[in-house]
Amino acid sequence: MRERIFQIEFAGHAVRCRFLLPTTRLHFGTLARPVEGNEYDVYVTPERLAKARETMPADYSNNYVEYRTLTELSSHVLIRFGCCFFHAVSFCWRERAWLLTAPSGTGKTTQFLNWQRLHPGEITMICGDMPVLEQRDDGTVWVHPSPWNGKEDLGDRNHPPMPLAGIVLLKRGPENAISRLSAADAIPTLFSQFILLPDTADEILGLASLTDAVLRTAPVWELTNRGDDASTELLRQTLEGGSHDSI
Amino acid sequence: MIRYKTRHGVILTSICGEYVLVSARSVQNLCPYVTELNETSAFLWRQLTSGADLDDLMAALDEEYELDDPAAARQAVESFLRQMLELNYLLPVEQGGTHEEE
CATH class of the missing domain: 3.90.228.20 (Phosphoenolpyruvate Carboxykinase; domain 3)
Known part of the structure; x- marks a missing residue:
């Protein structure tokens, strides 16, 4: 299966993101740019998505839950840069x-x-x-x-x-x-x-x-x-x- | 004499001159995320990171602050230890064994 790796910049720092669901990247619009290679910094696993679902409203779609969960994962990358x-x-x-x-x-x-x-x-x-x-x-x-x-x-x-x-x-x-x-x-x-x-x-x-x-x-x-x-x-x-x- | 051990994953840090204990995610189900300490409590915490018992703490405190009233200070240290144990930041370690649940 083709990997879905995209790069998103936050405060000038690039975070490489692997999306679990193809529709999640639509939340980022043009900020998410496809990149070559299979390496990534953040990825919401199916297990993590299921766990995150438990803490969010039931009417949130799966791709919205993934989108929300990516903030915390990205913070683990960004904190290295203050x-x-x-x-x-x-x-x-x-x-x-x-x-x-x-x-x-x-x-x-x-x-x-x-x-x-x-x-x-x-x-x-x-x-x-x-x-x-x-x-x-x-x-x-x-x-x-x-x-x-x-x-x-x-x-x-x-x-x-x-x-x-x-x-x-x-x-x-x-x-x-x-x-x-x-x-x-x-x-x-x-x-x-x-x-x-x-x-x-x-x-x-x-x-x-x-x-x-x-x-x-x-x-x-x-x-x-x-x-x-x-x-x-x-x-x-x-x-x-x-x-x-x-x- | 019971020795004490600070919980792995709890870090003492300073923010704007205020001492703060912060827990890593792995232990946040066991103890509070953030707790502020005064200067003396922070000093005691640093002693505890190297595995001190009550007598060790009193000796270190006397050396640092030249205690006027050792009995009152001992009560205060015992109270601090109780509080840290209640908050699960601290684990009692018996001679030759441990109560640690990590």
């Missing part, structure tokens, strides 16, 4: 990248759409679900688009990478309130939002280094919110006032 997928809505505002992160269904996209409606033309979506964070040698962290843009498919796969400016952890609550988090308070949540379960000490140390760079680069806030316009205005005012400092 990069990793991160579960967040990422948008560009004033030439810098901002991340809204939270468990699914907590209103990340709602905050983005509110902001776009309240302040037309101010912000653009970089990635709607899992951008790549890149730690550079100078200590800065850059946010790259990725093919994983969430249920609404909001994102621009060709958006240029932008320097990270800030992170907001979202929580649903009866009142709108925002507060700055210390590094100690932010570490557990940030760690859990990376799309990588480390297998080795090197991967743990790679994630720790990336998290360290993120926290040194960008302030982190926690926004408890109702998902209404007032919460979005509170968010915008806070980011406007606190965008030049980090932990």
